[in-house]
Amino acid sequence: MEIEIATIGGYEEVGRQMTAVRAGDDIVIFDMGLNLSKVLIHDNIRTEGMHSLDLIDMGAIPDDRIMSDLEGDVQAIVPTHGHLDHIGAISKLAHRYDAPIIASPFTLELVKGELEEEGKFDADNELIAMDPGETTSIGDSGVLDLEFVNVTHSIVDAINPVLHTPEGAVVYGLDKRMDHTPVIGDPIDMERFREIGREGEGVLAYIEDCTNANKKGRTPSESVAREHLRDVLYSMEDYDGGIVATTFSSHIARVKSLIEFARDIGRQPILLGRSMETYSGTAKQIGIDFPSDVEMVGYRQSIEQTFERIMNEGKENFLPVVTGHQGEPRATLTRMGRGETPYELEDGDKVVFSARVIPEPTNEGQRYQAEKLLRMQGARIYDDIHVSGHLCQEGHYEMLDELQPEHVIPAHQNMSGFSGYVDLASNQGYKLGRDLHVTSNGNIIDLV
Amino acid sequence: MEIEIATIGGYEEVGRQMTAVRAGDDIVIFDMGLNLSKVLIHDNIRTEGMHSLDLIDMGAIPDDRIMSDLEGDVQAIVPTHGHLDHIGAISKLAHRYDAPIIASPFTLELVKGELEEEGKFDADNELIAMDPGETTSIGDSGVLDLEFVNVTHSIVDAINPVLHTPEGAVVYGLDKRMDHTPVIGDPIDMERFREIGREGEGVLAYIEDCTNANKKGRTPSESVAREHLRDVLYSMEDYDGGIVATTFSSHIARVKSLIEFARDIGRQPILLGRSMETYSGTAKQIGIDFPSDVEMVGYRQSIEQTFERIMNEGKENFLPVVTGHQGEPRATLTRMGRGETPYELEDGDKVVFSARVIPEPTNEGQRYQAEKLLRMQGARIYDDIHVSGHLCQEGHYEMLDELQPEHVIPAHQNMSGFSGYVDLASNQGYKLGRDLHVTSNGNIIDLV
């Protein structure tokens, strides 16, 4: 059976991930993501009403025109998890394919939300939920199966899809960390990877998330970030003024830890901001292990009222969890720094960034500015309470050891980001141009 | 009562700490440390046989000749903890003073060791152990008391000595982290600081450890490093080859964690190296909460034999904890990298650095070299599994808040290192030249 891999998007950047695998006459698409930075560089662009082709020209969504070079029928669109760089282009591209969208429950809910907000296109693809650990048949050949292997990432319900073919498995390895003690959900299923890989049918190709491929060592478990966060918040237990926290809205496990520790130190947590409401609301709704009784406030006006209530009832009784961890100019936390909300920061009030600044000068400038504004109000800053959601080098080493793939394809970075992975894979015996495929957007790799 | 503070050493560097406080006719000396880097820059110097004055000229030990400007009698020499930059000059300087050395039990044992190894001078100062939390009278005036407040640092049994005078307390704040969940011993006694400070007699002067005064946020608890270390070692549970770890020999809590996790993953820990034996042996001997049954090997020849035994019985059954975390050219780990020991590293073997590289180009170069050698043998490197032992900015903020000292004196850094503290203290209302004393080695500050 012929196997081809089309590297459509996310092979020159982090963002707009999209990969298609053709096995015989059947094609499966993994991810359809958005590169938000390509949108934000322009002033005042709203993507909802924009046409796909314009977004492709901007480099914001994958250029899927190469799909016409693949001879076969798309049988499934499979987003791996709910981050925008993996699902953000579905509303712009999925309608072109007569295929269902298959995803884990949390991811699927977020895809639904994306489709509902879309203003230009109307996708009527069937939406199918599949749990981590499950397998489904693909196409009519009877020989292709799609399996969801449970992985751990900075969002819940992340999976690595595996397409089982007669030629071996194709493992789509985006995005994960090797976490044996995640705060929510099951540990990464390394045993299953081993069964598929060195103990089983064998892996024909492994497409790997190279985000941290230039970083040494092992990405710590979420339990390490949780212990760090606990240490920080418990150290504030005696403080009788304001404490505010911010983190990635989609990082449900972190939000959960914030909620729990807030309560441990005698404060009522409140989630504030539209995206906080979206992600945590979704988590609650589909039954993720998440505090069901926490207050969430999404709309600007309600946020202002909540802040007024907090000021009236006493800041020392609350712990608002807000948006703005990257210093985004219009986020709630930045507005607090500018004194634009009813929440009054005072000398000694604590602001906790349970996030890392995305290392790019635009972000760093905005975050620096936001911190400066917060400090001008008297705030004390605690930052960098975080662990990455992506494998570092020792994780990559272990994955190669377990899967022992015939071919490896670095992804989710540009060439500079691939370089650490190329070094590592070369040391493990792979060779560029033979079984180590360094590529770019818009190529087709012919495996069998 | 007149109160003067002589800033003898460690006010232009990290290393060779020494401060004297005169209260009326009585003087107490805090710390007598060694700046090892001033020795190591020269080839082949051994300090044991050297004269104090030569070491003073080299900048290696404090220039205590300024002591003659203080009119009073030295009543006590008080090292705060057992690191060399606090006790390393005692063997060279203490004999000049007719005063006892008062220290916590673990510190005192290490001082004894230093005095025994000294080859040039013969100090017969009385050695007095005093536990954290205890107080003793100083001098004959009847109005001076010396108290040991329990603090937390990267070595056990660290204290902050407080000299209670009729004019208020003088708090000597070197070195500490604010740790509420240390792995060994009691949490930092913040309540006592508060009692002395804003709720009590009041603090006349606070001498502060500025090591991390340019760093944002809060120094994490040892429990965070422990969780990180646990995550790393547990992730290696299935590995059936060699695992080697290194950390600061004096960091008893970390060594303890290494021992425990080694056993948790089915390996026998063995401590290898002279300084490993010294510190852990001392800890065991004086009854610190430390595994009593762990094997320790100090001498070169025994280390080689132990490595041979490990190779014979199977590397997969052991976890050697060795010296060499900074890539020191002659340390055990570096020799392992050079293939100079019977321990054979193989492809995939793990080396765990539970330490941070001291950020100075000489260290960084040596450490880089050591890692390169280890990698040439096939080793996989896990590094930076560590938390600092020194307060960051939010710890300094809290200390000022609890102590509310009249005068603050930044120490344990050079001017560049003081700068973050000066900013912080200035924001809290202190003023340079009035109550914020930025100084250098060899000055006397006249407080009352």
Next chain:
Amino acid sequence: MEIEIATIGGYEEVGRQMTAVRAGDDIVIFDMGLNLSKVLIHDNIRTEGMHSLDLIDMGAIPDDRIMSDLEGDVQAIVPTHGHLDHIGAISKLAHRYDAPIIASPFTLELVKGELEEEGKFDADNELIAMDPGETTSIGDSGVLDLEFVNVTHSIVDAINPVLHTPEGAVVYGLDKRMDHTPVIGDPIDMERFREIGREGEGVLAYIEDCTNANKKGRTPSESVAREHLRDVLYSMEDYDGGIVATTFSSHIARVKSLIEFARDIGRQPILLGRSMETYSGTAKQIGIDFPSDVEMVGYRQSIEQTFERIMNEGKENFLPVVTGHQGEPRATLTRMGRGETPYELEDGDKVVFSARVIPEPTNEGQRYQAEKLLRMQGARIYDDIHVSGHLCQEGHYEMLDELQPEHVIPAHQNMSGFSGYVDLASNQGYKLGRDLHVTSNGNIIDLV
């Protein structure tokens, strides 16, 4: 005669410089500067109509209320050169003093401009031009003289004012580089410093510009930047598309080099932007050695028309010199990057930044963004073609050697910036608290 120095502003930052020297009953004020970053952090503030006290509260201008502690009469306000951090607060503060403003001709013209634009206050201080090398008597005592020693900086007509008193000279050493081959004007007058210092009356106090005190070596001459710029522009001689350059508008020597090299490679230089017109126009007007026939365009509408003309006549015939070297969001170059001007950038067009990014995250973010926009249009970027205007460590070393001052006072930085100077001066025998005065805003140093 009593000599006091009031460190009013610029001792905790770069910006809002102001220092007063009292000698007997007479006071001279050096500089009255603006810290622009304290204004820009707020959205939409225009300083022209603001009151001094509000600007003082913001930290934007010096808090001169300490002047009332100096017993004497202000006899002169002496800005050292035309940068805003030295003259930008004159329009807000000078009217409070019954004293003339004495400055070099170019500086004085810029002060005039500032006073004309002021909307809130009406200063009627006498304006007196004095050339570098000249001396004038100060006050009625007959024993005080003010001398302007010629120095070299990144703006023309910079001087170091020296107040000669019976107790020795007070040398106000802000801002300079030791340049023996400046492109415009005379070399720094080191001979005069030597005459005043080690060969002459002697220097009582030296206030030093510590901007680069943490940097090794010697700041290169403007001739080095000129050679670098020549190399870059000459390398583009064969290019037949657009070339655009940007630099500091106030850097007359650099603008001159740009004009000359543009002509050397067959292009017509045009200066575009309001501040370009202000500084270069002033230079031309007062007879500085500057190309008299270069076109300057200041107003937005005229700039657009000029760009249209350039596009009509052919980009390959012009070299626009524009504002925007720091990526300021509203500057001409950034607007070119956004495609908001009639000048169309094409693939391969060259953009030359003859400037260094001011190393602060806000700037770095904006500059990064601007470059990204320019690159999206196809532009090729040449940056960092620049040398600093401030002494590095070897310049400080030489100044101390020539002046041999009794007292040194680091300025024009915060504590972190002072640290390199404190190390250097300490190595030369000065001692903190004795003759090396590390201070902050709002202090008075009593010298005699």
Next chain:
Amino acid sequence: MEIEIATIGGYEEVGRQMTAVRAGDDIVIFDMGLNLSKVLIHDNIRTEGMHSLDLIDMGAIPDDRIMSDLEGDVQAIVPTHGHLDHIGAISKLAHRYDAPIIASPFTLELVKGELEEEGKFDADNELIAMDPGETTSIGDSGVLDLEFVNVTHSIVDAINPVLHTPEGAVVYGLDKRMDHTPVIGDPIDMERFREIGREGEGVLAYIEDCTNANKKGRTPSESVAREHLRDVLYSMEDYDGGIVATTFSSHIARVKSLIEFARDIGRQPILLGRSMETYSGTAKQIGIDFPSDVEMVGYRQSIEQTFERIMNEGKENFLPVVTGHQGEPRATLTRMGRGETPYELEDGDKVVFSARVIPEPTNEGQRYQAEKLLRMQGARIYDDIHVSGHLCQEGHYEMLDELQPEHVIPAHQNMSGFSGYVDLASNQGYKLGRDLHVTSNGNIIDLV
């Protein structure tokens, strides 16, 4: 005619360059270099007596065993310039090939020296000198020509060899900077590149030096470094103590500038150190435009005597140019810092590093150590007076524009270093896997 390119060494590192081009039955080898760092990591290894295979195993010299896969006869070995990473393996590998070594005169002399020092092998390849600009016929086919295009680098007599084939030219583009005003020799011959490329026969393949491919802008001309060096040395004209300089021994143009400026400020230059004598002696001998009357001293004992003479006659009359710019532990300058030579450094003496630290922690550590030792003697340090010898991004852009090659092959770096070039080439329309060949050591690229 079949054209293949074998990427033998230097495609995963800087060091051990070697590339072979087969055109029909004839093969030309470009460069045979040594990766010195792979030797130095081991203690006490001397390469002179070592066997090729051991050096190959260490990664020190190219693994040329792949040559057996190329079907043809080696007709020439062509080193491009005299740096060790391009000629250092000739003495270990050339004897295996029955082919002459063809090089520019200066390069050829250095190759001779290498062959004479070799202790293991005896190469009797013919040595043929060919000047930049010349062309010779290769093999018996009558259709292959080898041309030396003059380029500019940090060593004199550098060329880019071009193999003209019926299928187009193969341009071997290592190592160069685009210098229109080099201090010695002719400017880079961009006109000839244009003639070969977009105006001529066309370029089939371009192998490019990616050393600086991640750096923005244009590498400055040697004239910029010379102006910088002039500024530094002239600023010391009045100093009446010791001045010492160091630079790359092989950098003849820089050494020449040092000699000239030393004389301009009234000092006698003396070149000290074995490699100084080798390179400058060779330059003098073959008639390079180099001061013929400068004293050179190579042997340790003579160096000591020279230092004694300098001390006797007065340091202020000399300017020793010594080895040790990277802080190499046994180099002359480092020994001066340790006080191991008769030259006594005093307070205020100047040490000029006309070199950049090679950015690798081992170097950085050694250099830091050397500077510290020099400062302990009182030396003042001037460093970083240098420009790179390699193209930055705008040079790469121009080369692509002039040559318009069909295929480009990044070299002289590892994958991380290639990444900037891949971005640039991709922006210019090349595509990975089609005409942009990212490869590793030991591959064969089949072009025709």
